[in-house]
Amino acid sequence: MTAQDTIRARARELLESGEVASFVGWEAGRFANQTTPLIISDPADADKLVFNEYCVNTLAKYVRDLVPRGKVGLVVRGCDSRGIVRLIVDQVIKREDVYLIGVGCPGVIDRKSGEPLKKCTECRHNNPVICDEMAGDEVAKDAPADRFAEVREVELMAQPERSRYFESIYAKCIRCYACRDVCPCCTCRECFVDARRENWVGKQNNVAENRFYGLTRVMHIGDRCIECGECERVCPMDLPLMKLNRKVIQDLNDLFGEFESSMSLDEGPEPLITYDLADREEFM
Amino acid sequence: MSVVETNEAAAQVPENWEPKIIAFCCHWCTYTGADLAGLNRMNYPANVRVLRIPCSGRMNPQYVIEALNKGCDGVLVCGCHPGDCHYVTGNYFARRRMMIFKRLLEYEGLEPDRFQVRWISGAEAGKFRDTVMSVVEQVRALGPLNLTREIPYFELPAVPDGEEAFDAVPEEVVPEEVSA
Numbered sequence: 001m002t003a004q005d006t007i008r009a010r011a012r013e014l015l016e017s018g019e020v021a022s023f024v025g026w027e028a029g030r031f032a033n034q035t036t037p038l039i040i041s042d043p044a045d046a047d048k049l050v051f052n053e054y055c056v057n058t059l060a061k062y063v064r065d066l067v068p069r070g071k072v073g074l075v076v077r078g079c080d081s082r083g084i085v086r087l088i089v090d091q092v093i094k095r096e097d098v099y100l101i102g103v104g105c106p107g108v109i110d111r112k113s114g115e116p117l118k119k120c121t122e123c124r125h126n127n128p129v130i131c132d133e134m135a136g137d138e139v140a141k142d143a144p145a146d147r148f149a150e151v152r153e154v155e156l157m158a159q160p161e162r163s164r165y166f167e168s169i170y171a172k173c174i175r176c177y178a179c180r181d182v183c184p185c186c187t188c189r190e191c192f193v194d195a196r197r198e199n200w201v202g203k204q205n206n207v208a209e210n211r212f213y214g215l216t217r218v219m220h221i222g223d224r225c226i227e228c229g230e231c232e233r234v235c236p237m238d239l240p241l242m243k244l245n246r247k248v249i250q251d252l253n254d255l256f257g258e259f260e261s262s263m264s265l266d267e268g269p270e271p272l273i274t275y276d277l278a279d280r281e282e283f284m
Numbered sequence: 285m286s287v288v289e290t291n292e293a294a295a296q297v298p299e300n301w302e303p304k305i306i307a308f309c310c311h312w313c314t315y316t317g318a319d320l321a322g323l324n325r326m327n328y329p330a331n332v333r334v335l336r337i338p339c340s341g342r343m344n345p346q347y348v349i350e351a352l353n354k355g356c357d358g359v360l361v362c363g364c365h366p367g368d369c370h371y372v373t374g375n376y377f378a379r380r381r382m383m384i385f386k387r388l389l390e391y392e393g394l395e396p397d398r399f400q401v402r403w404i405s406g407a408e409a410g411k412f413r414d415t416v417m418s419v420v421e422q423v424r425a426l427g428p429l430n431l432t433r434e435i436p437y438f439e440l441p442a443v444p445d446g447e448e449a450f451d452a453v454p455e456e457v458v459p460e461e462v463s464a
Contacts, residue, residue, distance in 0.1 A: 212349050244388075256380070271380065275376035279383075281366070
């Protein structure tokens with residue numbers, strides 16, 4: 001029995017028994033090399049679910065909007081499960097609000113190029129970190145040696161060159177906020193960019209406002225980023241957003257000790273919401 | 285005008301240019317220290333605009349970006365010495381946050397001297413004066429920071445036309461029926 005069959009069978013059972021009110025997975029898209037996320041509440045729809053190498057979307061963020069309807073079942077890979085941990089730790093949902101069917105993931109394929117997606121080549125945890133049951137076995141996969149290679153590449157540039165590099169990034173940004181919408185860390189009920197009356201960020205699309213949005217997004221996610229790479233995948237302008245996220249993670253690692261966010265439900269506080277009297281002193 | 289040219293135009297220092305520095309000062313220590321500097325008739329450059337915040341822990345990184353975007357050439361954030369915070373732990377949180385944020389700004393190409401953080405107590409009027417003087421001098425040496433300028437042109441890839449337009453469509457439309 002393949003993982004896909006197990007997922008279909010379990011989704012039907014869970015929906016029929018009423019244990020979950022809705023189930024989140026993927027369905028086949030228009031073409032064979034395409035899938036879209038699928039939310040079902042009728043057991044008869046369970047056969048629409050698929051699981052293959054084109055399941056590019058991360059599902060965790062959908063749970064936030066489904067929880068008011070009742071318990072949610074969903075398929076989780078490494079990135080989905082860390083997103084769920086993030087939502088639970090951020091008190092957006094409770095652990096008992098979700099029923100997780102784990103699958104090991106060897107990485108998914110970009111349907112345009114046929115190559116593995118960038119986020120999957122950088123993935124360090126392809127098996128779920130939490131789940132209620134596993135559909136199929138865990139998949140062994142080599143973790144990439146250096147997750148900060150692209151950050152170091154930018155750091156090696158001279159200062160004016162770096163300034164120009166990021167300026168060209170912000171000049172391209174169209175501020176569609178897709179990176180925010182897809183991020184499992186961005187769960188504020190009202191995002192600062194939507195708070196029009198406060199007017200944190202202006203309405204113009206220029207480098208200054210885009211930089212304001214970009215830097216604030218990175219600082220808000222900062223120590224909570226699960227490195228799923230979804231922001232980079234959904235960016236319609238193909239901006240290298242993980243270069244910013246990973247820079248913060250790299251600094252947190254250097255300054256406050258090795259750290260990886262959202263690996264389990266009972267880990268200590270994230271580095272930026274706590275402090276240590278023995279922290280490095282740079283501002284004397 | 286290309287991006288490079290705009291940057292070079294911004295690097296030209298206008299005549300009679302004076303650096304504009306904004307100093308976010310903690311109410312309990314640095315603001316009091318600045319007050320003491322005034323009481324003691326200490327002279328320091330008028331380039332600095334002091335803004336009072338309740339605690340350095342209140343310092344939002346967005347204030348810094350907004351200040352730089354809106355035309356300041358440098359930003360100084362000051363608070364109580366670690367251990368002296370009126371709210372006991374505020375500046376410990378600020379210390380971590382500002383360490384990360386400063387590195388992020390430098391990564392994005394801001395000169396390190398343009399964003400500085402210092403701990404200045406209510407009794408250290410002289411340290412406040414010295415800090416302001418050194419920050420103003422460092423920023424003056426760097427010249428104006430012109431982040432508000434528009435970057436008017438960004439090169440889009442050339443759009444193919446005619447016969448080439450069809451060849452340029454990536455091979456993604458596979459008209460293959462999905463089974464079941």
